[in-house]
Amino acid sequence: MLLEIKDLYTHFHTLRGIVKALDGVNLDVSKGEVLGLVGETGSGKTVTGLSILRLLGQNAEIKSGEIIFEGRDLLKLSMRDLLKIRGRDISMIFQEPKSALNPVIQVGDQVAESFLIHEEISKGEARKRVLEMFAKVGLPDPDRIYKSYPHELSGGMAQRVVISMALALRPKLLIADEPTSALDVTIQAQIMDLFRELIDELGTSVVYITHDMALAAEISDRIAVMYAGRIVEIADTETIFENSLHPYTQGLLKSILKLGRKGELFSMEGEIPPLINPPPGCRFHPRCSKRFDPCDKEVPKLKEVERGHQVACFLFGGAS
Numbered sequence: 001m002l003l004e005i006k007d008l009y010t011h012f013h014t015l016r017g018i019v020k021a022l023d024g025v026n027l028d029v030s031k032g033e034v035l036g037l038v039g040e041t042g043s044g045k046t047v048t049g050l051s052i053l054r055l056l057g058q059n060a061e062i063k064s065g066e067i068i069f070e071g072r073d074l075l076k077l078s079m080r081d082l083l084k085i086r087g088r089d090i091s092m093i094f095q096e097p098k099s100a101l102n103p104v105i106q107v108g109d110q111v112a113e114s115f116l117i118h119e120e121i122s123k124g125e126a127r128k129r130v131l132e133m134f135a136k137v138g139l140p141d142p143d144r145i146y147k148s149y150p151h152e153l154s155g156g157m158a159q160r161v162v163i164s165m166a167l168a169l170r171p172k173l174l175i176a177d178e179p180t181s182a183l184d185v186t187i188q189a190q191i192m193d194l195f196r197e198l199i200d201e202l203g204t205s206v207v208y209i210t211h212d213m214a215l216a217a218e219i220s221d222r223i224a225v226m227y228a229g230r231i232v233e234i235a236d237t238e239t240i241f242e243n244s245l246h247p248y249t250q251g252l253l254k255s256i257l258k259l260g261r262k263g264e265l266f267s268m269e270g271e272i273p274p275l276i277n278p279p280p281g282c283r284f285h286p287r288c289s290k291r292f293d294p295c296d297k298e299v300p301k302l303k304e305v306e307r308g309h310q311v312a313c314f315l316f317g318g319a320s
Contacts (some may be wrong), residue, residue: 008065036220097158101150108146133164156187228283235309
């Protein structure tokens with residue numbers, strides 16, 4: 001196993017109170033696997049990714065848990081040791097590509113920094129490696145792009161730069177946080193094709209964060225469904241689409257727009273609860289049409305109902 005997240009709790013201290021963003025998250029990623037992490041905005045997907053690399057803000061606190069990467073708990077590493085892992089062994093692609101780039105530094109120099117920090121090579125050699133990466137991700141005229149500033153690039157070009165930066169050192173794990181959400185549909189398709197080609201070529205494991213179930217299906221080997229800071233269902237992609245069990249997962253699947261479908265598009269009632277004061281028991285129970293007595297009192301545990309298929313729901317024996 002490459003990555004194991006065990007019983008992870010991450011909180012944010014705000015003026016309004018403590019936001020319980022992650023509430024006992026358990027996940028694992030195998031070598032060479034693409035794990036889709038899906039759920040509505042506010043589910044805790046991005047916080048999970050940021051917690052892995054400890055890139056949280058000053059008001060954040062990882063209360064408890066373990067994040068085991070290649071046998072080492074990342075939460076127990078010194079910042080000096082963690083910096084050796086960031087970029088080289090684990091890298092991240094952020095949602096908005098231009099926000100991830102420094103606006104006053106040429107993009108080529110920003111990508112070259114990864115080589116200069118982690119490898120003992122000259123600036124000339126680093127530049128050569130960057131140009132090779134730019135060509136690999138399909139950027140036209142790599143020399144010109146190298147000298148460009150972020151504002152001079154289109155959204156698709158900026159995303160290709162960010163992908164080249166994330167994959168420059170051939171990391172073992174890539175966290176991709178909705179890498180195409182800011183792009184139009186045509187560019188999204190191009191970036192997804194490129195993304196699949198590169199991770200297949202490099203053999204990199206991926207945590208692919210998205211709110212789009214259809215997009216997750218295109219790229220993921222397994223899918224973990226997240227709701228209000230908890231994982232509610234995990235299974236291989238085919239099982240999630242053909243035999244999902246949790247009412248929330250079923251709602252997400254019904255919400256997918258399909259060609260030829262007649263009638264109104266399904267929409268789940270309600271919204272993700274505020275995590276300063278989340279509902280007791282199962283956090284989905286206020287929106288669930290199948291709720292019954294224990295749902296509003298006890299927290300369902302994530303349990304295996306068949307090999308490789310886990311669900312946190314009292315309908316399927318979720319009692320502790």
